[in-house]
Amino acid sequence: MTDLKHLPEGLALDPDAPDPDVPEIQHLPLDRWHRERGGRMVPFAGYHMPVQFEGIMAEHLWCREHAGLFDVSHMGQLVFTGDGIDVVAVARALEAVLPGDVTGLGQGRMRYSLLLNEGGGILDDLMVTRRSGDGSSGAGDEIYMVVNGATKYDDIGHLLEHLPDEVTINLQDEQALLALQGPEAVVALSRIVPGVEALTFMTAGAFNWGGHNLWISRSGYTGEDGFEISFPAEAAAAFADALTDQPEVKPIGLGARDSLRLEAGLPLYGHDLDPETTPVMADLGFAISKRRREAADFPGAERILAERADGPAVKRVGLLVDGRQPVREGAAVIDDDDGDVGRVTSGGFAPSVGQPIAMAYVPAALAQPGTRIRLAQRGKIHTGVVTAMPFVPHRYVRNGSK
Incomplete structure (x- = not known):
């Protein structure tokens, strides 16, 4: 040690x-x-x-x-x-x-x-x-x-x-x-x-x-x-x-x-999480306990609590990608009027789902499940839909479960 x-x-x-x-x-x-x-x-x-x-x-x-x-x-x-x-x-x-x-x-x-x-x-x-x-x-x-x-x-x-x-x-x-x-x-x-x-x-x-x-x-x-x-x-x-x-x-x-x-919807540090990302943006607000929220005594509390109250500008979401070709980290989320509006942070083919999936940060207005998304990767346009995570159900054994 x-x-x-x-x-x-x-x-x-x-x-x-x-x-x-x-x-x-x-x-x-x-x-x-x-x-x-x-x-x-x-x-x-x-x-x-x-x-x-x-x-x-x-x-x-x-x-x-x-x-x-x-x-x-x-x-x-x-x-x-x-x-x-x-x-x-x-x-x-x-x-x-x-x-x-x-x-x-x-x-x-x-x-x-x-x-x-x-x-x-x-x-x-x-x-x-x-x-x-x-x-x-x-x-x-x-x-x-x-x-x-x-x-x-x-x-x-x-x-x-x-x-x-x-x-x-x-x-x-x-x-x-x-x-x-x-x-x-x-x-x-x-x-x-x-x-x-x-x-x-x-x-x-x-x-x-x-x-x-x-x-x-x-x-x-x-x-x-x-x-x-x-x-x-x-x-x-x-x-x-x-x-x-x-x-x-x-x-x-x-x-x-x-x-x-x-597939489990779990973020990877250095890809889906970084020093510019807050817990609310990353959909990890559960990691901030009620007592700590009430005390507002943790680093960045003012910003994080404001994002909890008003909503973050961007949010981590899951994507089901159409077709068979995965989109990878770095692919852009695009809008016809505003150009690049978000980015894919993790992506690949999901064996248990049977199709490509991804995580991305998108503007709050696009974060609702069911929203259609356009993605640009290496000059090619892909489409997908925002979906709730996890992509496959968690199977943790909790108190009272088998």
Whole structure:
């Protein structure tokens, strides 16, 4: 675990500065494991990562029907503790940069949130959880956060700048992180880690496998039921073997992860979210808790609350695209009178939908489901219709559901 409180200033506040001790493209703990199974490796977020194994279409459909294993060890796993202050004070400090209710999190409870700049723009989206420091049950004494891999050092710099000195940030760079997603994920995982079936969506707990401590949440970014599992990197290959020994599980690459999250209507940071985009524009207003809205004490509150009241000028929407040709990120939303009025931020063919889909930012007047849209890509005009998201129903297992 790397204590970031005392990192050299260059790394903490200038994450783009070269570090002679860190290779330009890093390797995941499972790098060899992926290659031995035919993973086609590509650079992504500073790491060599598998884009596909069997093929994107086949992997996508397998995950929708069975269970897919994703390596997301590139993500930043951060732990926040207090030096002379308790976990409630740590949570309160985090609320200076996040718009969610962190102090209200119970033990083993997690929440989607956003790291915001002073203007209310999104610096990253993330998951934050309250847990016990030793991984056992009992009173919570730390906050666990998972941030995007491509932005983790920027996030760390921003947090170091805005949190009080009493809050210590540790980057868990010795931990692997796997996501097991799909309707049969619980069947497969519970065979080797009994008890995980008791978790419900957005809850987490400590488990043990082969003498290794696991932190497992029932969460993910595919729209399917599933789990994210944090554990020591030294056990990564053995644990991945144990999972893929289950008949329901196959390894899945980045390509299918992207098409799955797109069908689920889930935004990807750096594409659908950026520092110029507010939570209201991105249709993520649910991430701002009622208490925080009433207090108006989060970054960019004045702008964000005004957008909630009056509506944003532009809004993220889903598009069903006519024909078979996908539209991709960067395609323009066009109007005969005004020219380019919006942009596509994610797009591709949706295997479970059977046609191309996309996300785009469009003027509020065009954001109503059913609105016909014209798109321009590489000199060719495409048409589509605004539709509600998700494109396929979420299948999370919540309290009281099966």
